Amino acid sequence: MKLTILRHDLNEAIQNVSKAVSSRTTIPILSGIKVDATFGGVTLTASDTDISIQSFIPMETADKTIATVERTGSVVLPAKFFVEMVKKLPHEQVHIDVGERFQTMIRSGSTDIQLVGLDPEEFPVMPTVAEDQVISVPGDLLRDMIRQTVFSVTTNESSPILTGVLWNLHDGSFKFVATDRHRLASRVAPVESKDVRFSNVVISGKTLSELAKIVPDQNVMVDIVVAESQVLFKLGNVLFFSRMLDGTYPDTSKIIPTTFKTELVLNTKLLSDAIDRAYLLSREEKTNIVRLSTMEDGSIEISSSSSELGRVTEQLDASQLNGDPLRIAFNSKYMLDVLKVIDSEELFIGFTGAMSPIIIKPRDHDNSLHLILPYRTTN
Amino acid sequence: MKLTILRHDLNEAIQNVSKAVSSRTTIPILSGIKVDATFGGVTLTASDTDISIQSFIPMETADKTIATVERTGSVVLPAKFFVEMVKKLPHEQVHIDVGERFQTMIRSGSTDIQLVGLDPEEFPVMPTVAEDQVISVPGDLLRDMIRQTVFSVTTNESSPILTGVLWNLHDGSFKFVATDRHRLASRVAPVESKDVRFSNVVISGKTLSELAKIVPDQNVMVDIVVAESQVLFKLGNVLFFSRMLDGTYPDTSKIIPTTFKTELVLNTKLLSDAIDRAYLLSREEKTNIVRLSTMEDGSIEISSSSSELGRVTEQLDASQLNGDPLRIAFNSKYMLDVLKVIDSEELFIGFTGAMSPIIIKPRDHDNSLHLILPYRTTN
Numbered sequence: 001m002k003l004t005i006l007r008h009d010l011n012e013a014i015q016n017v018s019k020a021v022s023s024r025t026t027i028p029i030l031s032g033i034k035v036d037a038t039f040g041g042v043t044l045t046a047s048d049t050d051i052s053i054q055s056f057i058p059m060e061t062a063d064k065t066i067a068t069v070e071r072t073g074s075v076v077l078p079a080k081f082f083v084e085m086v087k088k089l090p091h092e093q094v095h096i097d098v099g100e101r102f103q104t105m106i107r108s109g110s111t112d113i114q115l116v117g118l119d120p121e122e123f124p125v126m127p128t129v130a131e132d133q134v135i136s137v138p139g140d141l142l143r144d145m146i147r148q149t150v151f152s153v154t155t156n157e158s159s160p161i162l163t164g165v166l167w168n169l170h171d172g173s174f175k176f177v178a179t180d181r182h183r184l185a186s187r188v189a190p191v192e193s194k195d196v197r198f199s200n201v202v203i204s205g206k207t208l209s210e211l212a213k214i215v216p217d218q219n220v221m222v223d224i225v226v227a228e229s230q231v232l233f234k235l236g237n238v239l240f241f242s243r244m245l246d247g248t249y250p251d252t253s254k255i256i257p258t259t260f261k262t263e264l265v266l267n268t269k270l271l272s273d274a275i276d277r278a279y280l281l282s283r284e285e286k287t288n289i290v291r292l293s294t295m296e297d298g299s300i301e302i303s304s305s306s307s308e309l310g311r312v313t314e315q316l317d318a319s320q321l322n323g324d325p326l327r328i329a330f331n332s333k334y335m336l337d338v339l340k341v342i343d344s345e346e347l348f349i350g351f352t353g354a355m356s357p358i359i360i361k362p363r364d365h366d367n368s369l370h371l372i373l374p375y376r377t378t379n
Numbered sequence: 380m381k382l383t384i385l386r387h388d389l390n391e392a393i394q395n396v397s398k399a400v401s402s403r404t405t406i407p408i409l410s411g412i413k414v415d416a417t418f419g420g421v422t423l424t425a426s427d428t429d430i431s432i433q434s435f436i437p438m439e440t441a442d443k444t445i446a447t448v449e450r451t452g453s454v455v456l457p458a459k460f461f462v463e464m465v466k467k468l469p470h471e472q473v474h475i476d477v478g479e480r481f482q483t484m485i486r487s488g489s490t491d492i493q494l495v496g497l498d499p500e501e502f503p504v505m506p507t508v509a510e511d512q513v514i515s516v517p518g519d520l521l522r523d524m525i526r527q528t529v530f531s532v533t534t535n536e537s538s539p540i541l542t543g544v545l546w547n548l549h550d551g552s553f554k555f556v557a558t559d560r561h562r563l564a565s566r567v568a569p570v571e572s573k574d575v576r577f578s579n580v581v582i583s584g585k586t587l588s589e590l591a592k593i594v595p596d597q598n599v600m601v602d603i604v605v606a607e608s609q610v611l612f613k614l615g616n617v618l619f620f621s622r623m624l625d626g627t628y629p630d631t632s633k634i635i636p637t638t639f640k641t642e643l644v645l646n647t648k649l650l651s652d653a654i655d656r657a658y659l660l661s662r663e664e665k666t667n668i669v670r671l672s673t674m675e676d677g678s679i680e681i682s683s684s685s686s687e688l689g690r691v692t693e694q695l696d697a698s699q700l701n702g703d704p705l706r707i708a709f710n711s712k713y714m715l716d717v718l719k720v721i722d723s724e725e726l727f728i729g730f731t732g733a734m735s736p737i738i739i740k741p742r743d744h745d746n747s748l749h750l751i752l753p754y755r756t757t758n
Contacts, residue, residue, distance in 0.1 A: 078688055084659050085691075090652060110694040111656055116687065273469060277490055280463050308495065309457055312464075315489040 001037045001073025001098040009066045011086050013044045013055035016238050019210045021079040022048035029122045032076035037069045052241040074120035075102050129227040135193050139215045139222050145176050146212045148187045148341040153205035154180035161247040164202035183334050184371040198226050202245040260350035265320035268347045272339040274314035278304040279332040281312045290332035294325050328354045329375040338370040380452025380477040382416045388445045390465050392423045392434035395617050398589045400458040401427035408501045411455035416448045430586050431620040453499035454481050508606040514572050518594045518601050524555050525591045527566045527720040532584035533559035540626040543581035562713050563750040577605050581624040639729035644699035647726045651718040653693035657683040658711040660691045669711035673704050707733045708754040717749040
């Protein structure tokens with residue numbers, strides 16, 4: 001393999017695939033990035049077996065030559081060093097020349113690097129994915145759907161299926177659900193799916209967070225291919241493969257109340273600021289407990305207390321307050337997580353009693369729903 | 380104590396003094412900020428016994444009222460919570476009212492806080508500092524002098540005196556020296572000192588780093604008062620007290636060579652970039668060893684190698700190269716630390732052999748000098 005390539009394009013491709021390099025792998029070849037050069041272009045690949053990312057660098061764009069390949073071939077280069085070094089090379093032209101036993105020379109300006117390369121034959125092969133189930137989703141929407149649900153997955157590895165986000169697609173309605181048994185987040189969006197439908201597709205929350213980072217800022221369409229045990233995301237020249245999580249995701253539809261005994265409409269920002277201040281005190285008690293009470297004058301009170309520090313009390317006007325008076329306690333951190341992702345100036349909160357799930361929804365639309373279980377406290 | 384104060388000014392003063400609050404103190408009162416209100420203004424104080432910071436908030440400026448004091452008095456409030464909370468209060472007007480047993484009410488907009496205050500009598504008294512030894516230094520210069528030396532102090536607590544920066548002032552020449560026995564940094568600047576002189580004043584590197592953070596960005600003069608065992612910095616409305624370190628700082632003048640066998644003049648940026656690339660490989664070997672060799676054509680070569688990864692070689696043109704040929708090894712991290720603070724386009728490096736100290740100086744002026752001991756290697 002012998003080629004010359006522009007540093008900027010090489011660097012961009014490396015940054016994309018580097019998200020799949022595991023930092024604590026026991027399989028040495030997986031701490032590398034595979035470089036494949038053909039006369040059609042250069043492909044970089046990284047994999048930690050759960051996710052694999054492939055980035056293709058074409059030989060040229062309309063206005064410039066990016067790469068020239070003198071001799072085709074492949075090599076695996078140590079990722080950590082390669083990622084850092086390419087960023088810092090002194091010249092826009094980078095020459096890579098792989099010799100005997102994958103000994104690799106990288107030359108750029110007055111910099112000369114000899115690297116111990118590894119055998120590309122040892123690198124895992126990319127999964128083959130049948131492309132009959134394909135949907136297209138705008139990149140911005142995909143990022144939002146991830147952001148609005150992924151914080152509710154569990155980090156507790158003893159419930160592996162709950163470390164993922166559940167995907168369902170029926171009748172053109174694409175739905176994400178995440179829960180850690182104490183809270184639940186769901187987001188739905190219409191997609192042009194023709195006759196694609198699937199259920200119980202569960203993808204690791206960590207993987208989705210990594211994916212969100214490489215979805216381009218320009219709002220391009222992302223093709224999502226759902227196959228047997230893999231999901232493939234096509235982002236322009238980048239292919240992102242993710243393994244699905246094994247197991248059956250629990251049915252959460254029954255725990256979501258649809259009628260309420262107390263209903264509130266509040267300004268999202270004002271509620272968020274008030275809970276944030278109450279949280280400051282509650283976190284000193286480690287429990288993060290904050291109380292919400294309806295008042296006779298139609299306002300609400302948010303409060304927290306700490307035996308050592310004191311007490312914070314917040315008064316907040318409600319745009320609407322209907323139903324029974326209520327006094328309820330909840331984890332303020334969970335509530336703040338929800339308020340951060342609610343994309344509506346006002347929000348609806350529904351209660352069915354001090355011991356029953358709290359439902360939070362944006363007021364402008366029905367695209368998302370959040371549930372938080374209250375704390376059972378005695379006062 | 381009962382007062383009303385503008386949130387913005389209270390917050391600014393809190394942020395300044397909070398640098399002196401120790402996060403891991405065994406003396407509960409020191410985890411607080413003392414608030415003193417008189418009819419002349421409000422003073423905040425924090426102390427971790429090594430450093431103490433006092434910030435004064437005047438009752439008014441030319442164009443606005445900042446504080447109105449209804450009842451004078453003092454209280455100590457829990458710093459961590461107070462610092463975070465004042466930042467987030469909903470209204471510009473903050474009312475503070477201290478009642479029985481230092482129970483404190485803070486009210487701002489619709490937020491109501493009850494805080495358990497502590498007895499201000501238990502708070503340490505600020506040191507009294509005799510003001511006969513005073514110099515004035517521009518804030519920018521003081522920050523530069525700290526930044527250009529403080530990275531060379533030791534973090535090894537077994538040599539406490541070397542965790543500090545040595546200050547000397549003689550004949551209007553103000554000098555900072557820091558060393559960890561492997562490297563040394565010194566910086567000198569002329570100051571208008573009248574007949575002030577001192578020697579063996581040693582101030583903790585950590586303290587100076589904290590000080591540098593609160594020196595205002597506007598280039599105002601900082602008054603420095605050097606007393607028996609304390610140094611006091613006056614930064615406008617902020618007083619910063621620091622204890623001096625006990626002990627005698629070693630004499631470092633004799634280890635600095637003044638004649639050289641090999642002399643180099645190099646572009647600072649190009650050298651820094653080349654060593655940075657060589658460092659990337661050397662850090663994988665943990666030692667950070669990089670080699671510098673003079674070449675017959677008058678250029679120099681920078682290189683590093685790792686048995687596992689390979690080798691980086693950099694060619695660099697020298698603006699000047701005089702004297703004996705040389706091959707020397709050093710800690711590239713130490714050299715990068717120096718190159719970061721050299722404020723001159725070109726720099727001078729002097730060598731007196733592969734086993735002797737390396738001297739680095741800016742080429743434009745003689746204000747700073749850095750020394751790095753080489754590695755003794757066999758090849």
